[in-house]
Amino acid sequence: MCDIFWNNFEEKFKDVKESFEKSTMISLDCELTGLHSHEEFRPSLFDSGAERYEKLKAGVDQLLVIQLGVTTFCLNKEENSYLTRTFTFYLLPTSFLSVDTRFICQASSLCFLSCAGFDYNKLFSEGIPYLSPQQERKLRLDLQRGRPALACNLSSDLRSVLERACWQVSQWAPSALPGQSFRIHPHTEQTLNEVDEENVIPDASMPPSLTTLLRELLLHRELRLNFPDIWTYSEEGSVIRIEKIRYEERVQLEREEEIKIKEEYGDVVNEEIDVDCLAEKAIQLLLGATKIFHLLINAKKPIIGHNCLLDLMVLLKQFYCPLPEKYKDFKKVVHRIFPDIYDTKFISFEVKAQNFRGLKFLKGKQNKAIGRELWEINSLSSIYSFFHSSKGLEITKNAIPIEKCGGADPTSGDKRFHDAGWDSYCTGFCFIRLGHLKAIIGKSLSCSQGVGAGEYLREIVDYRNCVNLMQARSPYLRLDGEDPNNFRPPLLHIESRKDPINITKVKWMLSAYGSVDVKKCSTYCATIAAMSENCYYTILKAFSYRDDYCVTKMKSCTHSKISLLLHMAIAATATGITVLAFRNLRSRSSLST
Incomplete structure (x- = not known):
């Protein structure tokens, strides 16, 4: 394995x-x-x-x-x-x-x-x-071509790293000549031209190796976006070397990098959003699983x-x-x-x-x-x-x-x-x-x-x-068609003859006969679903002689909520008609007297 x-x-x-x-x-x-x-x-x-x-x-x-x-x-x-x-x-x-x-x-x-x-x-x-499709689209928007990472939602630590690196290069680049270079370390606590290999700031959100690599990619990209007359190289110990170059050299290096990225990952650039090579490399690393x-x-x-x-x-x-x-x-x-x-x-x-x-x-x-x-x-x-x-x-x-x-x-x-x-x-x-x-x-x-x-x-x-x-x-x-019909036994109806029904108590009692689920349908009544026929008939038999609960086979015409409401409505209507008839009868008798 x-x-x-x-x-x-x-x-x-x-x-x-x-x-x-x-x-x-x-x-x-x-x-x-x-x-x-x-x-x-x-x-x-x-x-x-x-x-x-x-x-x-x-x-x-x-x-x-x-x-x-x-x-x-x-x-x-x-x-x-x-x-x-x-x-x-x-x-x-x-x-x-x-x-x-x-x-x-x-x-x-x-x-x-x-x-x-x-x-x-x-x-x-x-x-x-790993990235879901929605997360990938969001990252591609963050890293679309020409958009600096500093314009995105960054952690305070990463923002400090990028801002300090850009400040260091801005201090060095104006007076540097083509071919000259200096080195920086992609971490916050350092001075210009100073490399502290033990100065590693842990980032708990990702594995250290991935955190370091992504940080370096962002730093390379940020420096190249902000300074068109430089190129960046990775060296051992997470050190980045910045070199002053001419425009023609820059164009050639960008072309070579694009070829290298495509050889490594294939033609994977998303059609909807155009991103640069370094951004694509970061996205491909994050796609992982x-x-x-x-x-x-x-x-x-x-x-x-x-x-x-x-x-x-x-x-x-x-x-x-x-x-x-x-x-x-x-x-x-x-x-x-x-x-x-x-x-x-x-x-x-x-x-x-x-x-x-x-x-x-x-x-x-x-x-x-x-x-x-x-x-x-x-x-x-x-x-x-x-x-x-x-x-x-x-x-x-x-x-x-x-x-x-x-x-x-x-x-x-x-x-x-x-x-x-x-x-x-x-x-x-x-x-x-x-x-x-x-x-x-x-x-x-x-x-x-x-x-x-x-x-x-x-x-x-x-x-x-x-x-x-x-x-x-x-x-x-x-998955490839209609689901099967109900395979379980018919539902059962349970009615409490004394107190309002307690679903937890009822389910605990019924669990002795097998796997069941109970759903309350009124103050005194509930519906029982049994896993197996054996459980179904055992419950019917066990509750046939009890005086506190009555368990019967579910009859849709008498036990359904709609039917219950209909019966209640009919009963209320009949009661109302009876009351009206009785009042009319009394009023007539009083008039006759």
Whole structure:
């Protein structure tokens, strides 16, 4: 496995690109700064796909991916095996000129990652920068050709560095002759012609190496913009040498620099805003991890995730575009950039729900219990552990071999779940093994028979673009079409016969029978959504003889809010008519007397 930080990003970028291009499929995992920013955004069994998207969208705008794990799986057709490469990217929000990222950290998420061994020191000292499209446009406006950085929104420290350097050159340049030079250090506390190599002012907003490099680029650019008869050169120890030159030399040097920048980064100058070479170099450095996301898009390979809806939303917002307002538009955007997505959490539910009696490797009583003996819960660690248990190894003994990731032996104790790189490897591993298991079930094969890559992929293709929905009305959303109908049991209606209904108390009571959600609909009534049919019927049976609560099957005609309001209106109207009739009757009787 390869950890990638700012200091080795450029070195590893070509390896990452080559690995993406050669891969058969790519698995992803993300570690975030939180899961939701407010209690009201928690998932509920009442949520449809669209409602869940609205909830997540409201809470995801201020969350960030701080660690991205990517594993490529390359199929060797001759040996019918997979070769894997795993990359773990540490991502640091950008702070530069007018771009200053703000985000929310959820304490429970940070503590959880810390307990799992996440290295926050590495993140904040060596993290890779990135820019969203909006941030890139903002920086290009700040650095458009001919606009000095001193006209932008700068930190006081950086402004002091630029102003002092310009003042030093203004004192030296008028009397200097062509060919003469002097040196400055890009830090504030120095005198003219004095270089103090130990005088380093730390900037906590970015890794020191990146801070220093960006500061130098801005200083080169600022001096060249303000003094047309000089040229600047970088020397060791962050020293900048300023040389007095003639106009013709300046034109030639600018042309050579432009050629060099284009050779390094390609023709990347934005069409909308014209920036100079030094500005483009700074922007390209800051794009960092954004380039990895675009490599994923351009690769057009199947993307594998585990319970990946939230990951997809945060990645889209962080690297590609603002989250669309409409749920349908979100699905279209994701499907356009990633045409084939597989969610191993959803696949694991589907495979486990199959009829396992067709498997020939277990007989008799064991055969009936196979469904219960797979994996206890559908978490990534549970599924991965099953496939490395004696039972899982027996079932998949002739499955496609998967080469060990460099730096970690998948069968040893060197495992660290909730590290994005390791989890991405486990996600792809489980996808391949789930496909093998599905192929065996679908064809009623013995585990002694091998299953080719093409064969298991054909078996699992029905699950393409189905993304798991946790604790929702439907088990999944479909990215390339209409979402499925409600798969959950019908709703239940609960009424308190004595006191006003207490939702917290009711949910606590019902939790003994399974996973439920409760929604208040009036002072004494609430609606219950049950996860499973077993839970649904158990609640009905358990509350059939209670005298404090009445639980019945939900009937839209009698239990809906609209129906309740209609009944109230009818009752009020009937009461009013009765009162009027009674008054008329009394007035007539008084007149007759």
